[in-house]
Amino acid sequence: MALSNLKTFFKQEKTYLYFALAIITLWVLPYFVLLNQAHMRIQDNLDSNISWYKVLNDSGQLFGSIHANIPQIINGHLSRNAYYSEYYGIIELFRFFPPVIAYGFNEAITRFVAFFGMYLLLKNYVIKNGDQGIIRVAAALTFSLTPFWPSGMLSTLGMPLALWAFLNLRYRIKMWQSWITITLLPFYSTFMLGFFFFLSAMGVFWLIEVIKTKKAQLRLFFSILYMTLIYLAIEYREVVSLLFSHEKTNRSEFNESKNNLMVTIELVFKNYFLGHNQDQTFYPFVIFPTALLALILVIFQKRWRQEKLFIGLHLANFLLSVWYSFWWYDAWEPLKQKISILNTFNFSRYHYLRPMIIYILFAVSLQILWQFNKKWRILAVLFALLQVAVLVPSNEQIYYRHSPSFGQFYAVKEFNDIKKFIHKPVQDYRVVSIGLHPAIAQYNGLYTLDTYNNFYPLSYKHEFRKIIAPELAKNQAMRDYFDQWGGRCYIFDSELGNHYLFSKNSSKVIKNLDLNIQALKQMGGDYILSSVPIKNANENSLQLQKVFNSKDAYWRIYLYKVI
Structure with a gap:
């Protein structure tokens, strides 16, 4: 390829966008074509949530009171509050569409929003240079193709879009689009299984901004509070059950902090490289070597101060694995027995932030390679393409092809x-x-x-x-x-x-x-x-x-x- 043609290729950002959207469309298309012959995750999906949606719709208790029970399950002792709020988008999908179609729409909504959310975040706040569009698109595409827990909806993959909106509000940019974003996102994500951890992290960001600027940053504070209140209103059933129910539940006997120090340290590195089954990132194969190579370049060029975001992402990624692992350390157990919420609520789940952090790190790493030398730009593109290739086998139709299809399972x-x-x-x-x-x-x-x-x-x-x-x-x-x-x-x-x-x-x-x-x-x-x-x-x-x-x-x- 001639040098002039190569330059033109690297500048065609709109072409990359269309190409990425086509890949996402092909990724989710099999659900609408295969229908009951489609394959999908079994753990925490077919073995539970998909059935729950049908049971809930059939029970007549979708809009039941906070005291209602589900007659079909465990002799009517299962509370209606054990299932999702009626205001969740995924509940409405399964209410109005056949299950596999609803599942396909959920996949499509989540992946397209994930793509645009990461793309906007990178374009506006991370990878701003005009000639690096291919990096923005590639990082956003790979992020959108990562495996996610389907019933979590946008609980992890929606975080870049939320961060984009909060940063806009912080800097008074695109205000109405940002307010609409943080208003609608709670209806298609969960608080307890995702955004509690994001919003509490945003609270730390707000505090840092207050200290740095010596200003109250009230707009940022109230936007975080506003989104939190929407979540609490949507998840009123779970809030009532956790805070006001006096009946002991099976969560009272949770005893999961039982790892000794050696096992805990091993879990740090296991989580760091392999992640958790609900937020897989496929980090070790391409992203880790890319980020490591970029780190070597930063050290070689002595660019520590210029690459504060890059260094911070590396540290955050590792520290989140440390936090996750030490949550299961047996030294916690006496305290968990005294403070019930430490047993009933899983605070280890700050690891839900890792997919966003890892793919921003990937984008910044590619940018460092891109800026090091013009010849290295092809290497950066190659790494991006390799990550797409690594993710292809994670598509449910491939990964679960030896498991029962939806129709065979039920x-x-x-x-x-x-x-x-x-x-x-x-x-x-x-x-x-x-x-x-x-x-x-x-x-x-x-x-x-x-x-x-x-x-x-x-x-x-x-x-x-x-x-x-x-x-x-x-x-x-x-x-x-x-x-x-x-x-x-x-x-x-x-x-x-x-x-x-x-x-x-x-x-x-x-x-x-x-x-x-x-x-x-x-x-x-x-x-x-x-x-x-x-x-x-x-x-x-x-x-x-x-x-x-x-x-x-x-x-x-x-x-x-x-x-």
């Missing part, structure tokens, strides 16, 4: 056959599941005694524990998993462990199931749905009714009646 036809066979109104009997997630039965309208929720009565957890006590006694890891967390209120079996994906092709068999069937009966349990055969069913007062096997389902379901 197996609607198979469960319709089960309901027809039982031939009773679903509200007249209760089921539990073994070897598959209770969310599947819940999605199909069955009333379940088991569930996956982080907020349900502690008394129910203790009552349910009686059913699985004999199995928990066989396996300490499984016992600790339930007793010290209990979010998965499942029928655990020591032979299966914490595994819930046994397909119809599995050869796994439960040989020595040991349940307290009397406790199951007392709670109203009538049927067990198992994805594997139970050899000693008779010893557990279980009678095999029928085996269900649909070609469109991932599972072979063994229906056992409690006798």
Whole structure:
């Protein structure tokens, strides 16, 4: 390529924008084409949230009072407040569209907003030079393609847009656009699982600005307060439950600060390089080497003072991993036992800031390479393209291609056959599941005694524990998993462990199931749905009714009646 053509290529920012938008469109298109054959994340998604939206819509309690319960789940002991607020955008998507279409729209909204938010932040405040448009677009594109927790919506990927808006308000730029941004973002993100950490960090930024300028910076202060109040109004259910409910929940027994010092230090570096499953950044493969090379150049050129942002991003990125890791250090536990909110609220989640920080760091690192030498500009572009290539396998249709599709997972036809066979109104009997997630039965309208929720009565957890006590006694890891967390209120079996994906092709068999069937009966349990055969069913007062096997389902379901 001639030098003049290369210069022209580097200046075509609008072309890069169109190209980036086309890539994002292709990224989310499969949901709308494949529909029920689309693949998607299972953990904290298909096994929970997607089913919750359907249960909530079917319950008639979407707009229920703060005292309402969900009859379908755990004998009606699950509070309506355990589910998302009716004012969340994702709730409305699942209310008005078929599930996979709603999911696809959520992916599209989140990724396009993430792209434009990061692009605007970089263009206005970080990478301002006109000839570096390719860096802005590439960094914004890679940021928008990172895996994210779908039900978090813009909780992490919306942070650059929010930061752009707050900086505008700080410097009196684009005022009305910024006020609209911080007004609307709370309706498509979460406070407790994202923006609490961003806004508290903005509070620190405000304080620094006050000290630096010796002015009150009231506009910035009130804009942060304004956005916080909108979140609290939207999440009124969770606020009421956390602050005013006197009933103990399963969160009261959370005991997760149990790492010794060596494990804690190991976790620092594990989190630093690999991140958390809800905010993956694919940092170590391209971004870390790029940032390290840029750091070497800064040291070589003695540009410490000129690159304060670059150095600050490096430090913030590492310190957030330190904070996350030491939150689980066992030395915290005595204090957590005395101050309940330290157990009921996970303050380690400042790591949600890392995706934004890491991709700004990536952009600044590319800029340093770009400015070092004209020949290095091609290297900067190459690193950007490599990061796109690294992210491609994270697309859900590729990453989860060996997992059940949406339709296979929820197996609607198979469960319709089960309901027809039982031939009773679903509200007249209760089921539990073994070897598959209770969310599947819940999605199909069955009333379940088991569930996956982080907020349900502690008394129910203790009552349910009686059913699985004999199995928990066989396996300490499984016992600790339930007793010290209990979010998965499942029928655990020591032979299966914490595994819930046994397909119809599995050869796994439960040989020595040991349940307290009397406790199951007392709670109203009538049927067990198992994805594997139970050899000693008779010893557990279980009678095999029928085996269900649909070609469109991932599972072979063994229906056992409690006798």
